[in-house]
Amino acid sequence: MNNEKEDILTSYLIDLGEEVLKLLLAKGAIKEDAEDIIQNTFYKVYTLLDDLNESTLRPWFFRVALNEYIDLKRKKEQQNIYLTEKVYSKLQYTECEFDAILNKNEIFFLLRDIRKEYKEVFFLKYYYDFSYEEIAAMLDVKVNSVKQKLYRARNLIQSKAGGKR
Numbered sequence: 001m002n003n004e005k006e007d008i009l010t011s012y013l014i015d016l017g018e019e020v021l022k023l024l025l026a027k028g029a030i031k032e033d034a035e036d037i038i039q040n041t042f043y044k045v046y047t048l049l050d051d052l053n054e055s056t057l058r059p060w061f062f063r064v065a066l067n068e069y070i071d072l073k074r075k076k077e078q079q080n081i082y083l084t085e086k087v088y089s090k091l092q093y094t095e096c097e098f099d100a101i102l103n104k105n106e107i108f109f110l111l112r113d114i115r116k117e118y119k120e121v122f123f124l125k126y127y128y129d130f131s132y133e134e135i136a137a138m139l140d141v142k143v144n145s146v147k148q149k150l151y152r153a154r155n156l157i158q159s160k161a162g163g164k165r
Contacts, residue, residue, distance in 0.1 A: 016058060017042060020065045027129070029069055037072070041065045059140035066138060070123060118153035121146055 017038045024034040041064050045052065052060060114122065124130045124138065125146075136143045 012057075013042065013045060013061075016061050020062060023062075024065065024069055027069070029073075033069075033072055037065050037068045040068060056140075059138065062138040063140075066124070067120075114153055114156055118149050118156065121149040122153040125150055 020041070021034050021038050024037060025031065029037070041061060044064055045057070045061065120139070121135060124135045125132070130138070132143045132146050135146045139146070
């Protein structure tokens with residue numbers, strides 16, 4: 001890579017890092033954790049630079065940083081959760097938003113056996129409060145795809161909870 005291209009890439013990555021840092025801070029990350037996540041993501045970018053292209057770099061950067069934030073938050077909040085009949089009964093109210101009827105630890109517990117693609121979208125929406133549009137941008141998919149995966153995830157959780165009653 002010539003110097004001009006390196007300078008353009010470096011400038012783009014710095015801007016991208018600042019954008020993702022602001023997003024992580026807005027989602028509740030403490031500054032030190034957010035900075036560590038960005039630094040780790042930069043490292044991963046440079047190790048995989050040959051495999052990334054302009055169109056995939058931005059969504060990949062968001063995804064890697066966000067996954068690292070989710071993992072960090074999960075480690076900090078890891079607890080054993082025992083679901084009760086009360087939790088399962090809450091799931092009967094399908095018109096309600098999940099975050100209104102379940103606490104975040106209950107959501108985390110219910111997601112443990114759900115397919116990764118559904119789990120990721122579900123976490124982003126109900127655990128981290130991202131909008132459909134933000135999730136679509138991060139995962140580089142259409143908004144309707146996000147809505148469809150959320151719908152399927154909710155149905156899987158409800159059927160799983162219903163099956164244990």
